[in-house]
Amino acid sequence: MADVLKRDLRLLFPRTGGVDLVASTADFETVEGRDNLAQALILRLLVGRGELRTLGHPRYGSRIHELIGEPMDGPNRELLRRYVRRALMEDPRVEEVTRVDVLPRKDAPGVVMVEAAVRPATGAPLEVKVEIDVG
Structure with missing residues (x-):
């Protein structure tokens, strides 16, 4: 299953915003399988669509x-x-x-x-949680 869900560098998402790599004493830590998929989905949500266009990924994000600056009323929560949903479905490892x-x-x-x-395309359902400041 880890092969299907892949491996990547482990990222830290501090509450202050941004993203950082997690390093151990010898090297950068990695994440694989379900944990990697969860991390990848959170990252996809936090990156603005088109932000990676110059790197060859115009539809990523x-x-x-x-919605930043918009009131989080009923219609905007539904839009969010x-x-x-659309961003998560764009990852090929997500079936539904x-x-x-x-x-x-x-x-x-x-x-x-x-x-x-x-x-996911393989394995049990997966929960993803992310806090977003749209204020």
Whole structure:
């Protein structure tokens, strides 16, 4: 199964934003299998669609960034759900997106928790969670 879901460098997604590599004493850490797929899906959601165009990946990413500054009312939460679902389905390792929930954080206006469940091409269903600041 790890071959199908692949291997990559392990990334750290700090709450302050951005992404960083995780290093051990000898080398950079890697992630494989289901953990790699979960990491790849989170990264796909956080990268703006078209942001990697100059690297040869014009359709990679999501449209979530288009909602920055918009109120997270019912219609925009539904739009966010659709953007998440579409981005997740664009990964060839995902057979189906079975659930996408957008949960506003009451303690942090403009911040939402996105929780999704996907059915990978192989193996059991996988949960993906990412916090997004659209404020």
